[in-house]
Amino acid sequence: MTEKFPTINSTLSPNELGKFIQRNYKLTEKTECKVFRLAMNHLYIVHDDENKYVFRVYTHNWRSQLEIEEELKLLIHLKEAGRQVAFPIADQSNNFIQEIEASEGTRFGVLFSYAKGIKTAKFSHQTSFLIGQALAKVHQSTENIELKRITYNAQNLLKNPIIRTKEFYSKNVSENEFLETLSAFLTQKMDSTDKRKMRYGAVHLDVWFDNLHIDNEKEITFFDFDFCGNGYLCFDISYFLFQLFTTHLNEEEYQVKADSFIKGYETVTKISNEEKKFLPYACLAIMTYYISVQCDRFEYWTNIFLNEDHLKRMVGNLKRWIAYQKININN
Numbered sequence: 001m002t003e004k005f006p007t008i009n010s011t012l013s014p015n016e017l018g019k020f021i022q023r024n025y026k027l028t029e030k031t032e033c034k035v036f037r038l039a040m041n042h043l044y045i046v047h048d049d050e051n052k053y054v055f056r057v058y059t060h061n062w063r064s065q066l067e068i069e070e071e072l073k074l075l076i077h078l079k080e081a082g083r084q085v086a087f088p089i090a091d092q093s094n095n096f097i098q099e100i101e102a103s104e105g106t107r108f109g110v111l112f113s114y115a116k117g118i119k120t121a122k123f124s125h126q127t128s129f130l131i132g133q134a135l136a137k138v139h140q141s142t143e144n145i146e147l148k149r150i151t152y153n154a155q156n157l158l159k160n161p162i163i164r165t166k167e168f169y170s171k172n173v174s175e176n177e178f179l180e181t182l183s184a185f186l187t188q189k190m191d192s193t194d195k196r197k198m199r200y201g202a203v204h205l206d207v208w209f210d211n212l213h214i215d216n217e218k219e220i221t222f223f224d225f226d227f228c229g230n231g232y233l234c235f236d237i238s239y240f241l242f243q244l245f246t247t248h249l250n251e252e253e254y255q256v257k258a259d260s261f262i263k264g265y266e267t268v269t270k271i272s273n274e275e276k277k278f279l280p281y282a283c284l285a286i287m288t289y290y291i292s293v294q295c296d297r298f299e300y301w302t303n304i305f306l307n308e309d310h311l312k313r314m315v316g317n318l319k320r321w322i323a324y325q326k327i328n329i330n331n
Contacts, residue, residue: 006104007103009060011038012042012102012107014035015033017057019031021033021046027046028049031046031047033047033055040062041057041059042056043055052114054111054113054223055110055111057107058110059107069096070148071147071226074147074225074228083137083138084219084222085138085221085223086222087112091111116215118214119212121247125256127217128261130217131212131220131261132262132263134220135222136264136265136268138204139269140269143200143233147229147230150230152205152229153231154187154191157289159187161183161292162176162180164295164296169311175311178319179291182284185329186284197272203233204228205231205235205286207239207243211223237282238281241258242286244258244261246320280321283321287314
């Protein structure tokens, strides 16, 4: 007797999904759908003659419908404010979220506009300036906005993640000890921050070259707000700087682009001194959180890089940043 076996993360047929999208969004018969990336969420590129879209299929039980609704509400707000973001597109019934019954259960799907331009880690310091400007404009529109989503704080960025990471990487004793020391240090930094001098609102939390497109070295479009939530706006600034640092082994080149990014940002809105003091630390908290997210979603990754050596590489990047910023976490 053949047994129907349960699944945790199926891949939807791009051909059938293309037909589904064509029907629901009234696209032309030329509609084509292809797999782009299968990871935390599944992404499909959709072509409709000259038009191009991205269809995101959230993995089962990753985001609730309310969380997705809040993400889309933020993106619509940013689009209406004239900010350059990939935005959700409604179907012919004016629904933004599709419910898809996959073998593992209900999954949600959303059609997004395709961000103009290309994704590249090799951009000039002039482009870094423009990225700073574009992010500042986004922050102008997200300051003081509160989403019905996670609020990023010391508990969920530092304390809870350390427990999960220690469970997953039980053999990495020295790395876990380092992360515990770092977590305690960063918790003190967050607690001692003067919140009155820190801008607060809806944050992207994953701003780096992989989540933005550059069009002709002039126009910046942000996308993938899957981790948006509530927090200090400087979280986004710090995270971009950290990712810029990890992709630039030449530290002089990094500093030129980092300075240009900050200058671009401050042509739109100023970064307070309190925020600037916190910038070297904020990204370390976010990375501590993301290490645990990778542990939680281990089964959903399509590669095998989540092992002891991966944690060593991650911690190595944190230590390199700490050394560059002359931070002493043992104080």
